[in-house]
Amino acid sequence: MTMYNESSATIPSLIAGTNYSFIIIPIDTIGREGPPSSLIQYIWNVPAQVVNISWDQISSDSMTIWWNINEDTTSHYPPVHYIVSVHNITINTTDTNVTINGLYPNNEYTVYIKPVNAIGEGPLINITVNITERKTTSTNVDLHDVSVTEERSSDAITTSGNNRLMTTSVSLTIFVSVTSSSVEPSTTPSSSGSMNSSLLFSIFGSIGAILITCIIAIIVILVCIMYKRKHKSKYEYIVHISCIINIL
Template sequence: MDHYQCHVAFRGEIMATGIYWCLVLTECLSLVVSMSSVVQFTQTAPAYSIICPGDRLVLTCVVSGTGGAVTWQGGSTEKLLLTSGPSNGTLGSFFVNINESNSTALISTAIDNNVSVTLDGANIVCLADGTNAKQFTIDVANAPGPVSNVSVNAINKSTMLISWTYQNDTEEHCLTGYVINISANNMLYESFIAPSNEYYISSLIIGTNYSFIIIPIDTIGREGPPSPLIQYIWNVPAQVVNISWDQISNDSITIWWNINEDSTTPVPPIQYYIINVYSTSNNIIFNSNTTNTNITITGLPLTDTSYTVTIIPVNVIGYGPSATVNVNVAIAPTMTSSYVPSSSLVTLIKDISTGASSLLITSMSISVPTTTGTLTISGTGGVSVVTSSAMIPRPSTSTSGSSVVSVVSGAVGTYCSLCDGIRIVNRSSLFNPNFPYRELINNLPIKRYTPPMAFISENRFT
């Protein structure tokens, strides 16, 4: 009895899907020894799913069963591999091979050592028999896209750091770097290739207007669109502008200012401001730094009323030009009061600067006993002294106020419940026909000096 081995053709190729034994001159009886199936078909290299042009691509197909055969198909082409041979071959740009085979499984790979962009979207099929197959679609990265969010940070007086974002982050691994074209004062300065999305540029020159263009490049040299032109002026800060000031108290002032920069062209940011205050003798009496565009200066000496304030902006490169403002403050008078027993006097002392033609004490507080006492008002100036007293019959224990109410007083023996306002005026004003208090002082004893001064008590509280 002769025996024949029969084969079944599949898709134009001979594929052993089973072994059939036939008896000559008798009916062919078929016994299927085994049936194969694809249990796994994956991309095993590279590790990332989107393949870069030029990458080595490895597809692995695992077939179960003991059929001993696998078929690879790509487009209209297919390749049959048999454990009995041939066990390898080519399928387009792929090398296909049976790597391992045993009684339970067959492992086969398809390898392309230099993936072309033409494979993007191609389907590769692994078949175990005529109906059992799995398909893999190749995804090759597109040409590079643009960069965005470009920023420049000054590191020190001669170095800056440029950084940016690649818009298509799922394909950024397919870039080999970024070309950075640098121009200085509109002339091409240098060109670098940055391996990542940041780059340090050194040896910068103060006072130079730098500009940058960033171009991404992928694994096969394809260039993406250039970034917009980024300009950066490498210089110290500009002088501050619009300085103003306000007096807060005898020894305190607040100063404000604005930066003077073109917001359309970046520059190294101002880190802080140096504030110096000079006296009329050109001595520094105040020094401080601030990151704000205002500062309150306290503790100014009362011996001076004119000051010079300088404001110096500072950035990482150095000191900007100083801006100066002259400040003239007014020293408000000070008043002290004390109480002594009824047999003594309550003394109110008011210190005024010379040269003032009129000074109003808007409020004071005097405490006296329950019995009558004497209120004595005295004034001292560089060239005049005037004294006036008033009887206080029965005041409150403590009284204060600020309303301006005229009091016709000045001679000893006249009185008010509480005098809470004193105006000190240049005596020449008292004899002005239009002076509103002239009728109040006709009987006020005034000792003449040059220039003469006078006191008038002009408030009364009941």
């Protein structure tokens, strides 16, 4: 039994893992003892090993690891913090999870977790993890979302003359860019529209030829009239017209 004159006491030299029981008895100034307190049991021990460890790789060089506290507080004092170590990395944390950076892909690592309290370090536990290289996911681009821009860097020129043929080559640069909206399909003119256009060109060409012929005929008549006025005979006039018509 130890006597204390204060309302608190420090008990040294306790042994880890030992179960201690305490009773507090008040004593007055003349040495009379009062009723004792209820039995106080205290386990002087390091924290228990952590449980339920899980992990997840979040990038090619980092991972996050989680664990839970052992709820058996009847034989162990709860941890105050944790020491997490892997390779040459050591992290002290008060949380039950930690993110570890600076790892190398395509390697296997052993992660150690140790709980710590005021008494000392608890039992160590480890888990083996595999860090893989995360590949960039390629995105397939829909053809309807692609616009193509043609940049002509030079023109094509073909020249013929005097039995010579000169050709300048054409180089094209194609730029492909993805747009947020779909490219509307272009409308191709129908074959009937092309036939109608060709028919119109033929009609206008025929009318033009007729007009040119009429103009030439009028000019010929005027020339003949003028020629007649120059005292040509009627026979020569008719022969001249016939020659002109044959030429046409």
